[in-house]
Amino acid sequence: MSDPAASERANPPGSASGRPPSQVYAATAAVGLALIALPWLLGPFGSAWVRGLCFAALYVMLALGLNIVVGFAGLLDLGYIAFYAVGAYTYALLASPHLTEHFPALAHAFPAGLHVSIWLALPIGASLAAAFGILLGAPVLKLRGDYLAIVTLGFGEIIRIFLNNLNAPLNFTNGPSGITLIDPVRIGSVDLAHPGSVLGFRPSSLVLYYYLLVSMALLAMLVCIRLQDSRLGRAWMAIREDEVAAKAMGINVRNVKLLAFSLGATFGGVAGGLFAAFQGFVSPESFSLMESIVVLSMVVLGGLGHVPGVVLGAVMLAMLPEALRHTVVPLQEAIFGRVLIDAEVLRMLLYGLATVGIMLYRPRGLWPAPEHGVRRALARNGAPGPAVAQSGSRDG
């Protein structure tokens, strides 16, 4: 947690997890330094690693957004990537020559081309994604579990198919070939694609993007943690645990669910805009069902509903392809003299294995929310009480 006061408040006094502020500051500083140093440490091994880290940061944002819907509110969403697509295409259309090329009227209105700043486009994309979140949420309010999953899956596919086919009769999205020449991020006078010299340094474009994306991911984490420890966060969890009881406690289930869908979508929208700017290119194939499933696996693998766990899951699964490319391929070449199993194939194989393993051995994820009751009771009494023993004997 980056806000020590917050962690204090989140835990009642006397709890075992309420560490002293000095420790929290020290830990925060250590993590911060590590994050700052990381691209310079990995730089010598090739820019692919830093690029991988940038994508990991994007996936962290996505996983955190999906975690609001699935982890906090307990609404299974298999079409989450659609919001990523909405954000990405919003920025792509607002900051590329595509629209002005195909719509002469627009070209006339903007003779210099459409170059909306990303800092304006991100809020637009996020709001649009939130609107789509409500659009998806409204009809599925009464659905749960499998039924909800199927409808959200359909929604995700609808968005992708629209993007794929909205190139005729009017060319909005350029269809399967996607949109190119998207403006990079500009911060003040610094163009992140061609940074030149910044404050006397000459960092590479990738490193600057890394800092930008990691800061956005940290911001997303902060927002998530604060939401979780709030009145709204508790309402989400209450709905997840027992919707009828939540209603009887005076929670407006409809509004709170819609808020979960739209806030989750907002994260996707922001990540999408950054993705478009970072890549400079978007096409519908980046937003396939597989991507939704990958993001969902990150949430489940890390620890459903637990922010640090979700971040861990996202970083692990996002870095996996890069790690495989650099270990498995050379290894196979060394042993067999050629590559027998492609890294991409192996990645899917490992995803499958990891999912099965998690379900069998750690059904609550790699780093689940602590069972605070048990820990606190141990800290207080020195020995487990009857209720603790009961919970301890329960598996998972």
Add this chain to the structure above:
Amino acid sequence: MAECLLRAGSVNKRFGGLQALSDVQIQIERNQIYGLIGPNGAGKTTFFNVLTGLLKPDSGRFELCGLPYWPSDAHRVAKAGIARTFQNIRLFPDMTALENVMVGRHVRTHANALDAVLRTRRARTEESAIRSAARQLIDEIGIGRYAGHLARTLPYGDQRRLEIARALATEPKLLALDEPAAGMNATEKAGLRELLVTIRAKGVTILLIEHDVKLVMGLCDCVTVLDYGKVISVGTPIQVQRDPDVIEAYLGRPHAALVRQEMR
């Protein structure tokens, strides 16, 4: 003497071919402990669900503190001041006991998503007020030692207590308890009885569905008996106990005939 807190009349509810409630009426005075009893399947829980907005009645008139309300949305009913517990305990099992009670404060607090993200002063003061109020309630109800435990790990009787604490956190005018003593042993029942008396002493009116006749008879000021969705008797526990219709509903016609003879 006392003013009327809840008045419901002509309540009808039909499930397909089954008339679950027909013209049920009930009138609860402020600060009463009011019992609703009847044999299995008499419609007690259905009436509860209608009253608290979980089921839509086909018709009926509802008044809380003199203000008419239509129980269409459970969350509105909770806001109006009726809090309930459930026959089969419905806690939030993977939240701590304290968090369960804190959820109960939802309806009386206002911080929104933006307040939460920005941690505004308003949100912070409200949050600590929620926490201390919940803490106090959970202590008063006698399960303070479990505050940090997940609700599902609590012993059965204490889960029932926690459900009551959570309901009280909504600051109800009327606390509706659906078989709070179900599955409790004698000690736990005695404790529950004490608890209900304390709650009443704080000015909360209680509506109680219960099978345990001893508990109802000793505790309630007034009782309504339902059978096959109809009110068959209303009165003090003693009056109801002697009502031949009630005896017939519970014990069958021969017993009722016996009582009727004696009364003559």
